[in-house]
Amino acid sequence: xxxxxDLAGVALRLPVGGGVREILSDVxxxxxxxxxxxxxGASGSGxxxxxxxxxxxxxxxxxxxCFRGVPVEAPPAGVAFVFQDYxxxxxxxxxxxxxxxxxxxxxLGKSECGQRVAESLRLVGLEGNAGDYPWQLSGGMQQRVQLxxxxxxxxxxxxxxxxxxxxxxxxxxxxxxxLLRLRDQTGASIVFIxxxxxxxVYLGDRVAVLKGPPGTIAHTFTIDLPQxxxxxxxxxxxxxxxxxxxxxDAIRGHA
Amino acid sequence: MKRGAMHLPPLRGLxxxxxxxxxxxxxxxxxxxxxxxxxxxxxxxxxxxxNGQLVPAIMETLWTFALGLALAAAFGFVAGLAIGAVxxxxxxxxxxxxxxxxxxxxxxxxxxxxMLGYVPSMKVSVIVFxxxxxxxxxxxxxxxxxxxxxxxxxxxxxxxxxxxxxxxLIPAVVPGLLLGVRVATPLAIVITxxxxxxxxxxxxxxxxxxxxxxxxxAQVFGMLVLVGLLGLTVNxxxxxxxxxxxxxxxxxxLAQD
Amino acid sequence: xxxxxxxxxxxxxxxxxxxxxxxxxxGFATFDYLPAPSAVLAAxxxxxxxxxxxxxxxxxxLAALLGWAIAALVGVVAGLALGLSPWLRRYSLASIEALRxxxxxxxxxxxxxxxxxxxxxxxxxxxxxxxxxxLVNTMGGISALSPxxxxxxxxxxxxxxxxxxxxxxxxxxxxxxxxLRLSMSLAVVMAVIAEMVGNPQGLGYAVxxxxxxxxxxxxxGYVFVIGLIGILMNWALMAVAKRVLPGEFGRPLAMEAGxx
Numbered sequence: 001x002x003x004x005x006d007l008a009g010v011a012l013r014l015p016v017g018g019g020v021r022e023i024l025s026d027v028x029x030x031x032x033x034x035x036x037x038x039x040x041g042a043s044g045s046g047x048x049x050x051x052x053x054x055x056x057x058x059x060x061x062x063x064x065x066c067f068r069g070v071p072v073e074a075p076p077a078g079v080a081f082v083f084q085d086y087x088x089x090x091x092x093x094x095x096x097x098x099x100x101x102x103x104x105x106x107x108l109g110k111s112e113c114g115q116r117v118a119e120s121l122r123l124v125g126l127e128g129n130a131g132d133y134p135w136q137l138s139g140g141m142q143q144r145v146q147l148x149x150x151x152x153x154x155x156x157x158x159x160x161x162x163x164x165x166x167x168x169x170x171x172x173x174x175x176x177x178x179l180l181r182l183r184d185q186t187g188a189s190i191v192f193i194x195x196x197x198x199x200x201v202y203l204g205d206r207v208a209v210l211k212g213p214p215g216t217i218a219h220t221f222t223i224d225l226p227q228x229x230x231x232x233x234x235x236x237x238x239x240x241x242x243x244x245x246x247x248x249d250a251i252r253g254h255a
Numbered sequence: 256m257k258r259g260a261m262h263l264p265p266l267r268g269l270x271x272x273x274x275x276x277x278x279x280x281x282x283x284x285x286x287x288x289x290x291x292x293x294x295x296x297x298x299x300x301x302x303x304x305x306n307g308q309l310v311p312a313i314m315e316t317l318w319t320f321a322l323g324l325a326l327a328a329a330f331g332f333v334a335g336l337a338i339g340a341v342x343x344x345x346x347x348x349x350x351x352x353x354x355x356x357x358x359x360x361x362x363x364x365x366x367x368x369x370m371l372g373y374v375p376s377m378k379v380s381v382i383v384f385x386x387x388x389x390x391x392x393x394x395x396x397x398x399x400x401x402x403x404x405x406x407x408x409x410x411x412x413x414x415x416x417x418x419x420x421x422x423x424l425i426p427a428v429v430p431g432l433l434l435g436v437r438v439a440t441p442l443a444i445v446i447t448x449x450x451x452x453x454x455x456x457x458x459x460x461x462x463x464x465x466x467x468x469x470x471x472x473a474q475v476f477g478m479l480v481l482v483g484l485l486g487l488t489v490n491x492x493x494x495x496x497x498x499x500x501x502x503x504x505x506x507x508x509l510a511q512d
Numbered sequence: 513x514x515x516x517x518x519x520x521x522x523x524x525x526x527x528x529x530x531x532x533x534x535x536x537x538x539g540f541a542t543f544d545y546l547p548a549p550s551a552v553l554a555a556x557x558x559x560x561x562x563x564x565x566x567x568x569x570x571x572x573x574l575a576a577l578l579g580w581a582i583a584a585l586v587g588v589v590a591g592l593a594l595g596l597s598p599w600l601r602r603y604s605l606a607s608i609e610a611l612r613x614x615x616x617x618x619x620x621x622x623x624x625x626x627x628x629x630x631x632x633x634x635x636x637x638x639x640x641x642x643x644x645x646x647l648v649n650t651m652g653g654i655s656a657l658s659p660x661x662x663x664x665x666x667x668x669x670x671x672x673x674x675x676x677x678x679x680x681x682x683x684x685x686x687x688x689x690x691x692l693r694l695s696m697s698l699a700v701v702m703a704v705i706a707e708m709v710g711n712p713q714g715l716g717y718a719v720x721x722x723x724x725x726x727x728x729x730x731x732x733g734y735v736f737v738i739g740l741i742g743i744l745m746n747w748a749l750m751a752v753a754k755r756v757l758p759g760e761f762g763r764p765l766a767m768e769a770g771x772x
Contacts, residue, residue, distance in 0.1 A: 057410055074410075081411035088404040093426050093503045102422070103412040135505035153412070268606030289626040343520075350521030351528055358739045359701040361617075361708055361716070365723035366735060369545045445615045445705075452617065452709045453720070460617075464709070467621030475621045479614065486613030 004157055004189050005031035005054060010063035011214075012049055023049045025214035027063070031157070031189055036180070038192045038204035040247060046215025047193045048161055054191065055081050055159045067157075080150035082160040086142040090134040096145050097121070097130040103153040120148040123182060140171035144178075151186065158190045165194070173231050176203055180229060197251070201243045202229060209250040219250040289472055296477035303462060303474065313485070316458040319375070320447040320489075323382025327443070328436050331387045335394025336420075336428065340402060345395060356392055360385035360446055364453055378450050386443040390435035397431025398424065430504050433497045440493050444486055459485070545728040552736065555729035569737065571714035572703050575631060576745070579638030580699035584692055587643050591650025591691075592676060595684070601651075608647070616641035616702045620710045629711050637706035638699055645694035653687025654680060685757055696749050700742045715741070 012024035023046045031037050041047045052058040054065060056075040065072040067079065075081075080103070083089040091099050098105075100117045108116060121127045124144040134142050143163055150158055164172040176199065183190055194200050200207045204223050211218040223243055225234060234240055276293050283292035303309045338344050338352075363385050371377035405427055409419035451460025459482055466474035529549050536548040547555075559565040594601050616637050623636030661683055665675040681688075707716025715738050722731035 055411060057407055075413050077413065079411075081407070083404065083407065085404060088401060089408050091405075091423065091426065092505050093429075102408075102414075106414075106418070133503060133505070264605035264609055265602050266606055268602060268604050268608075269610065270607070271604050272607035272610055346520040347524035347527070348521075350518075350525050353521075354525070354739065357697070357742050358735070359697075359704050359742060361701060361705045362719055362735045362738050365708070365719045365731060369723045369726070369728060369731060441613065441615065445617050448615055449617050449705060449709070452620065463618060463621050467624050470625065472622075472625050475625060479618050479622060482618045483611070483614040486615060487610065490613055 003030045004033055004068060005029065005191070006064075006066040006069075007054070008064045010050075010053060010060050010065055012046070012053055012058065013061040014049075022214035023212075024053065024060075025212070025216050027215065027217055029208070029217060031191060033156075034183065034187050034189055035205040036183060036190045036192060036203050037206050037208065038194060038200040039208045039210050040194060040197055040200040040251065041210035041212070041215070042251065043195065045210045045212040047195075047210055050210065050215060051081075051159050051161050051191065051193055055079055057081075078153075078156045080153055080155035080158050082143075082146050082150050082158060082163045084162045084165055086139065086146050086163075086166075087134070089146055090142060090149075092133065092135050094133075095130065096126065096132050096134065096137070096148075099134065099145055100148045100152050102149055116152050117148075120152040123151055123185065124148045124178065138171075139167050140175060143167065143175065147179075147182070151182065151188075154186075155188055158188050160190060160192045162193050162195065164199070165196075172199070177229070177231065179203065197244055197247050198235065201225075201240060201247060202231075202234060207243070207247055209247060211251070211253075221247060221250075291473040291476065293476075295473035296480060299466075299471060299473035300477035300481060308462065312457060312459050312462050313481075316447055316451065316460070317485070319378050319382065319458070320443055323379045323447065324386055324436070324439060324443045326379065327383045327386040327439060328390055328432065330383065331390030331435060332394055332428075332432050334387075335391045335432075336398060336424065338391075339395040339398025339428075340424065342399075345399065352388070352392060352395075356388040360442060361449055364446070364450055368454060373454055373456065375456075378447075378456060381450055382443050382446050385446045386439040389438040389442070390432065393431045393435030393438070394428055397428045401427045430501060433500060437493055437497065440489060441486065444489065448482065545726070547729040547732055551729040552732040555727075556733040556736070559730065559733055568713070568715050568718050569741070572700070572707065572716065572738075573741065573745075575634040575638065575706070575714065576696075576699040576703040578631075579635050579703065580642055580692075580696055582635070583639050583642035583695055583699070584646055586639075587646025587691065587695070588650050588688060591647045591688070592654065592681060592684075594647070595651040595654025596676065596680065608644075611640070612644055614640065617705050617709065620706060623706065624710050629713075631711070633711050634703055634706035634714075637710065638702040641702055642695045642699045645698065646688070646691040649687045649691025649694070650684060653684030653691075656687065657683050682757075689753055689757070692753075693746060693749060696745050697742050700738070700745060704738055 007027055007029040010024060010027040010029075011022070013020050013022050015021075027050060029037075039047055039050065049058065053060045054072070056072045056079070059073075067076045070076070091102065094102075097117050100120050101113055104116050105113055117130070118127065121130055124147050126141065126144055126148060129137065129141065129145075134145060137145070146163070164175055167175065179190070179192075180203065182188070190203075192200075192203055194203075201223060204221075207221045207223060208217045209219040209221075210216070221243060225237070225239055225243070279290070280292045280294060283290065300309070338348060363381055367377050367381040367384070371380060402424060405423040406419060409423050414422065447458070448460040448463070450456065451458035452464045455461055455464065459478065463475065463478045463482070466472075466478055533548045533550060536546055594604065619637045619640065620633075623633035627633040627636065657680065661679055662675075665679045670678065703714065704716035704719075707714040707718075708720050711717070712721075715734055719731055719734045719738070722728075722734060
């Protein structure tokens with residue numbers, strides 16, 4: 001069974017200023033079906049670059065990236081991106097429904113497209129806002145629109161770049177739980193980047209610590225917390241606190 | 256969230272202007288060669304209208320101005336998109352574009368007159384050349400600001416190049432284009448009038464200069480008011496057009512654009 | 513990183529000039545009166561050697577500076593007053609909006625009739641259009657001020673005039689500066705316009721004169737100088753402003769409003 005994503009020896013070098021900067025170095029990663037794989041790291045460690053390389057938006061300088069056994073050269077079908085800057089990533093001049101349709105309007109017929117859009121909006125709880133414009137909605141709702149847009153293409157993998165970083169704590173908590181529910185409902189794998197250690201442990205089946213520059217995966221933790229997570233109970237449980245401690249240590253470098 | 260509300264300042268703000276005009280009228284008891292009272296302005300303009308000169312002049316000025324602005328918008332839009340979307344091109348042309356933008360528009364007129372001659376196409380060319388810069392630069396800035404993120408979205412959704420251009424880039428740049436057009440509009444009006452005044456080609460500018468040459472102050476002031484009213488109307492139309500086109504966009508100041 | 517941009521920008525400029533020279537020399541595109549950059553440079557050299565050239569520059573500079581200064585003074589004072597007094601605003605905004613669309617060039621015949629061929633005629637053309645950016649930006653700067661400032665002024669029991677001088681005016685300085693810069697460029701443009709259609713003195717008149725005499729190289733030379741003057745005036749203004757308001761330049765400048 002092919003791993004959904006398989007990265008071996010991936011490195012990324014980019015021309016910066018006058019010379020070349022090494023952004024990623026010798027990254028090995030393997031993503032299983034239906035798992036939530038969170039990546040934590042400090043700013044500048046290369047998290048976003050790693051996600052872009054996986055998603056085919058940036059070409060790796062060395063190493064091998066395979067999506068279901070096929071090398072990744074351009075964004076592969078079945079992989080959906082959710083960007084941090086939702087205001088910039090949504091089409092502010094299109095209604096919510098038309099935004100969600102962006103990935104499927106070309107390939108599906110009109111009625112099928114409408115159904116897919118409605119289904120995606122139902123998944124994120126925004127059926128009532130189909131006719132609104134993104135700029136009329138709150139930050140959390142806009143991010144859900146982006147999620148719906150990603151889900152509309154029925155992806156097997158969601159690549160999410162600090163999607164909740166710009167939101168307030170309560171909205172964030174709600175969206176975290178919603179994300180886990182969506183994973184349960186759709187069976188998609190999720191690669192989730194964050195700088196918030198607690199978020200990483202709460203959401204993840206596995207947590208990878210990215211250290212850099214140049215970014216490399218220093219440590220991977222398997223989070224064996226119960227699958228049904230709860231914002232209060234889980235976050236107070238001793239195992240959660242232990243994982244949080246260990247991840248924090250790994251980032252600081254005392255592993 | 257309602258948008259496109261036309262903000263008109265409170266009408267009592269017209270008081271100083273009206274008071275000033277009234278005072279001018281009252282204080283001009285005797286003949287005042289250089290500053291005739293407002294009542295004479297209307298008569299002078301009416302005279303020109305009676306001659307059948309007024310309406311053709313207005314049409315000529317309006318038509319050339321509109322054509323020039325439209326062409327400038329089209330050209331600025333296409334060129335701005337091209338330059339904005341190709342970063343090396345943008346960097347290499349940056350200084351050059353800045354210099355052209357900083358060139359005082361009036362000096363283009365004699366240059367064009369010399370090189371192109373006294374033909375209608377010269378008139379429109381000058382208006383286009385002078386007004387294109389605010390539009391071009393605004394579009395370039397718009398593209399460089401939002402282009403990167405939207406191109407990422409397009410690629411991650413596996414859209415074709417054409418789709419990225421037409422569905423993402425072009426709509427995203429429309430507000431910037433319209434802002435550039437708003438800035439370019441008064442510029443285009445000034446250039447149109449300037450050409451007419453310099454070259455005695457048909458139009459309102461010609462009537463203005465004629466008034467001055469005939470020492471007809473009332474005509475000069477009357478034409479001034481007319482030109483002002485025209486400018487006001489054009490600005491209003493541009494604002495309305497902008498509000499209509501940008502119905503779906505976030506109100507200015509809300510989104511990042 | 514920024515230097516690289518400058519190098520590339522200059523490179524683009526050089527490429528443009530070289531192409532221009534090439535096109536003219538080779539006769540590839542025949543425009544009757546398009547001179548090569550080298551010819552323009554030569555003409556400029558000859559002009560600079562003569563005395564009249566510098567007099568013309570001086571005249572236009574004087575007109576622009578004088579007009580700008582008047583507009584700046586009136587604009588800042590009026591802008592402050594209107595910005596701080598909602599009552600004044602209500603009773604004058606509509607008049608301002610009615611007067612704003614008047615194109616400066618349309619004042620040239622008026623100026624000619626009233627003042628003949630003179631500096632005053634140019635001022636008639638320059639002052640009104642250059643007034644607006646200063647006025648609008650000053651007003652905008654004041655209205656963008658935090659209400660906290662007003663409360664601070666009141667809590668320290670500052671009188672109206674004192675508060676304006678010590679608190680409001682400096683706080684709005686960034687916006688005012690933007691208005692003054694816009695005004696400066698506009699002043700140069702309007703001076704040139706006034707000289708083209710009115711007062712036969714200065715650089716504007718020189719451009720038209722060379723055009724009518726069919727001297728393309730000299731004409732382009734003057735065009736180049738006019739463009740240069742605009743840039744230099746702006747640069748000079750910024751240099752003075754940096755001296756007078758050193759604190760302003762750490763903060764990001766206000767958005768350029770008033771560029772209608």
